[in-house]
Amino acid sequence: MTTIDLSNNNLNGSIPSNFSHLSKFQRLSLENNKLQGSVPTAIWQNMSSYRNKSLIFLLNGNQLSGSLPEEIGFLPNLNRIQIDENQISGTIPKSFANLKSTKHFHMNNNSLSGQIPPELSGLSSALHLLLDNNNLSGYLPPELSQMPSLHILQLDNNNFSRSTIPASYVNMTTLFKLSIRNCSLRGAVPDLSAIPQLTYLDLSWNQLEGPIPSKKLSDNMTTIDLSNNNLNGSIPSNFSHLSKFQRLSLENNKLQGSVPTAIWQNMSSYRNKSLILNFQNNSLTELSDAISIPANVTVLLYGNPVCSSNRQTNIFNLCEPKNILPASGNSPNSNKSCGCRADLGFEYNKLSPTSCSCAIPIGIGLRLKSPGISDFRPYRDDLEVFLTNRLNLFLYQLYIDSFIWEEGRRLRMYLKLFPSNTSLFNVSEILQIRDIFSQWEITLPGIFGPYELLNFTLGPYANVIPTTSASGLSKVEVVGIVFGACLGAAFITAVITVFIMRKLSRNQKVPKRRLLSKNLIKVDGVKDFKFEEMALATSNFSNSTQVGEGGYGKVYKGVLADGTLVAIKRAQEGSLQGSKEFFTEIQLLSRLHHRNLVSLVGYCNEEDEQMLVYEFIPNGTLGDHLLGRSKEPMNFSVRLRIALDSAKGILYLHTEANPPIFHRDIKASNILLDSKLVAKVADFGLSRLAPVPDIEGTTPDYVSTVVKGTPGYLDPEYFLTHMLTDKSDVYSLGVVFLELLTGMKPIMHGKNIVREVNSTYQSGNIFSIIDGRMGAYPSECVEKFISLALKCCQDETKMRPSMSEVVRELEVIWRMTPEVDATPSDSIVAESHYTATTTSSSSVTGNPYMSFDVSCNSPSSLSPR
Known part of the structure; x- marks a missing residue:
């Protein structure tokens, strides 16, 4: 046996020690599982005598603990060791200094402690030394400057207390990246001008x-x-x-x-x-x-x-x-342009020289573990050219479908590879591409640093492509398989085509409503309910269980068989929310997870019924509270907290969802409040994915689409130009902020809330329209909140702040608000108590809109890691 590859399988338990007798063993791949326990010493004890050309051990992304075995340091042919993202403790064994052939040391994100051994300076082949996010201490060894091939030295978030940066580091002439962030270093910044490739x-x-x-x-x-x-x-x-x-x-x-x-x-x-x-x-x-x-x-x-x-x-x-914030991007493909059958795995390749090219792509998840850039966008074309040349593909066959910066300044991306001049890859092509990525046959330019393969998504090809062998294969066997695969490629392609044609034929006989549910993406935690389960949960949709109603139909409070409280949104015949919106909301909510977004439990799509099942949010909508339907009025700190929660939920949609999302229907009735009045953004039926890049790879700032939304909340520029942007959500949220402050409706008696507040603000009489039910409030904080709301509601898109700027400003106001000393995301909303300096109660009752004489405090200083 030469290879064991069990990566990305959700495996648990401990690593067995029965690999030590394998004299031809070359690769152990167990990354991204849930393995626990220590790294067994027995695995390595007999391998030092083996004449392997190259050994690779991949244990990263598990829950391993304990210390690193000294025996690893006596493997003369070890090429790569990845133990990052575990809970491994103890010191780095000095025996690692013997690993003269090892190029990649990925030991970041563990609990390693003690001194970095100076003996590591003898690692003559090492390209990447990643030790960030551990508990290392002591001093920075000057000897590391003697490593002759080192490209990346990354030591962030350790504690080299009172250590300085050694003067010898200016001699690390092969270095591309030097990162020693948050390490308690003292002394001067060294002169690094002598490092030519830094x-x-x-x-x-x-x-x-x-x-x-x-x-x-x-x-x-x-x-x-x-x-x-x-x-x-x-x-x-x-x-x-x-x-x-x-x-x-x-x-x-x-x-x-x-x-x-x-x-x-x-x-x-x-x-x-x-x-x-x-x-x-x-x-x-x-x-x-x-x-x-x-x-x-x-x-x-x-x-x-x-x-x-x-x-x-x-x-x-x-x-x-x-x-x-670091820029992220996405470029989702649109299937509807050419009528590509998404349910069968086909996607529209916009870059193809053939018009309306529908094909089944391969999906590849990559992570750049230590890139030497802050902004990927200018280097996107370079990476596309490099990858397609190495894979022997045309440039139009590759989409970098999305990319996002992760904690630790790592760059995660998702690639889609399309077949050339046909709708399907053949077996040999897929096997070749998979081997090139999994065996690190692609050596990226130094600016991109090391990469790891996160996933290789076969989609419909999974039925005809074998999984990676756990028994290991010799070169002769691999050549034989590939040769056989080439001979059988035409046959396999024909089989897939016949399979698809038969499925198309069957689908034509299925009623439209039920066909939809067959096309839905199955996601863990999102259940396909039967109609009977929904009827039972709501006492056959009794009026006593109804908690809301809209253009789409009615909302019911239900109790599932396991006792879970849910809200069931049941579309009525001819509702404003059609099949497209129904499918959109399931697709989006099934992969969105944030405390300020409502969670999807499941859906029902049978018996000519469409229902969405959400977590039950007991305090109703923000709109209900602003209309006075709640028992207790909301004071200023509660309203500010709701604004901040809502903004954080939308910021997640814009910057962290993959791909990013424009909500398109932000309004008070789509913001729900839980038992602690934590706000959760809901209703994604009108949402759109962020824009697709054009033929030159440039991503526009907008999606051109039919205008949809709610009057009074609609971005005026979107209404006129049909260009939907992230700033369209900013405008709508700004209107919600004005509602929170004034208690007014967006449109009432022909008056628009934005114009009314703007006019009053310009006249200097802004406190005359503050909601009297809010009680005492700090005037300076209210002024800042109004100013932010009006910035969000500027007519011109470019004049509005981004959602990240909105969150930032709200956090500043939150810290300035009296009696608020907790982080909003961690605290429980409670009634804030402001101390009024006014001694006469008659002055308050005479003018219920007057703020008490309370001023904002200075914001506290934060030092995030």
């Missing part, structure tokens, strides 16, 4: 002191993060030649002087889409030429004296507090 430097969240070195850096540099240190002196101007530069983060230091305009002088001619210069919270006093800042450069100056200077009135837009 692309990424992160020394943030330490206690580094002194000036920033001013020598010319590598032309390949994309990212420099020196934020949250104690650096002083001025900002050097040695960044102006960096044509690939994406981000310079120097916030939260003690830098003085002026902002050097030379940094961006040449940026307008560079191919990068953006450059972020974050200088917030320093002591900068001057910016000589704000007008010269190119459109693709973002300069952040909040918290500097230059922002309070009366002479610098032209930099107001640079002085607002912002938190720039």
Whole structure:
């Protein structure tokens, strides 16, 4: 036996030790399971004498504990060891210094402790040393600079207390990436200008002191993060030649002087889409030429004296507090353009030179574990060209369907590979592509760092493609299989075609309503209920169980057979929510999981019935509360909390859902409140996936679509142009904010809430329209909340904040609100008690809209890891 591959199988229990006798053993792949216990010593004891050309051990993504066996260090032919994302403790064995042939050491995200052994300097073949997110301590070994081939040294989130960065590290001439973030480092920032290929430097969240070195850096540099240190002196101007530069983060230091305009002088001619210069919270006093800042450069100056200077009135837009999040993207395929049968696995390949090309793709999940970039978008084309060349595919055969930054600054992406000039891959093509990825036959350019294969999704091909052999195969056997597969490819393709044609024939005989349920994606935790179960849960849809009604039909409170309380949304005949909306909501909600989004339990689609089954949210809708249908009025802190919860739910849709989603129908009646008044966004029937890239790979900012939504909440620019964007949701949420503050309806007696509040705000009489049922409130906080709401409701899309900026501002207001000292996501909403300085109760009753004399506190300082 040469190979055991049991990865991605949900296996549990411990790793058996019965592999040690296998004299031809080369690869053990157990990653991404639920294995527990320690790494058995017996596996490695006899392998040091084997004459294997290469050994690979993949144990990452489990729940392994205990220490690392010393015996691993005596495997002369070990090529790769991946034990990351476990709970392994203890020290790094000094015996690892013997692994002269090992190229990849992925030991991050564990509980390793103690000193990094200086003996590791003898690892002559090591390319990647990933030890971040452990409990390592002691000093940084200067000897690591002697590693002759090292490309990535990543040590973030350890505790090298009082250690400095060794001066010898400037001699690591092969280094692409150096990341020692949040490690309690002291001393000066080293001069790294002698490292010719350095692309990424992160020394943030330490206690580094002194000036920033001013020598010319590598032309390949994309990212420099020196934020949250104690650096002083001025900002050097040695960044102006960096044509690939994406981000310079120097916030939260003690830098003085002026902002050097030379940094961006040449940026307008560079191919990068953006450059972020974050200088917030320093002591900068001057910016000589704000007008010269190119459109693709973002300069952040909040918290500097230059922002309070009366002479610098032209930099107001640079002085607002912002938190720039890593950009993620997606490019979902549209099946409807050519009528591709999604239920059979076909998708529309928009890039194909053949019009209306419907084919069954292969899906591949990849993670770049330590990329040397901050923004993937400018490098997307480079990766596509590189992968298609290595796979011997045409460029139009590859979609990077989505990508998202994960914790630890890793980049997860999902690829779709389409067959060329046909609708199906043959067996040999699929086997070849799978082997290339699983055997790491693709060596990515250094800028992308190491990668791991997360999944290889065969879809309909799974019925004719064998799984990876657990017994292992010799080269002769592999050649034989591939040769046989090539001979049988035409036959297999014919079999698949006949299978599909028969299924099409059968489906034509099935009633339309029932066909839909057959096409639904099956997802764990989402149940397909029978009509009888729904009738039993609601006492045959008794009026006594009805809790709501809308254009789609009625909502019932139900009790499932296991006692679970649910809300059942039952569509009526001819309802506004048709089959498309029904299917959309199931597809979207089945893969969305966030505390501020309502959870889908299941659905029912039979007996000419369409029903969606949700978790039951006991406190009804925000709309009901604002209309006075609740027993207790909501005070300011409760309303602010609801606003923040709602914004967080929508931010998840825009930035973390994969692919991202535009809700398209944000309104008070689609925001539900649970028993603790935690807000949950609901109703995704009108939602749309974020836009598809065009033929050149550029992703537009909008989806062109028929206008749908609710009057009063509709984005006016979307209404006029039919261009739906993420800012359309921002507008709708802004209207909800105005409702929270005023208690008014979006449209009432022909008056529009946005225009009414805007007019009152401009007149300086804003407190006259604050909802009197809110009771006492801090006037400064209310003013900031109103200002944010009106920014969200700007007519022009580009003038509105992003949802991440909305959340950020709401969090600032939350921390400023008196009696609120807990993080909103963790606290239980309680009635806040404001202390009024007014002594006469008659003054309150005489003007119920007047705020008590309560001012906002200064926001607390946060230091997230």
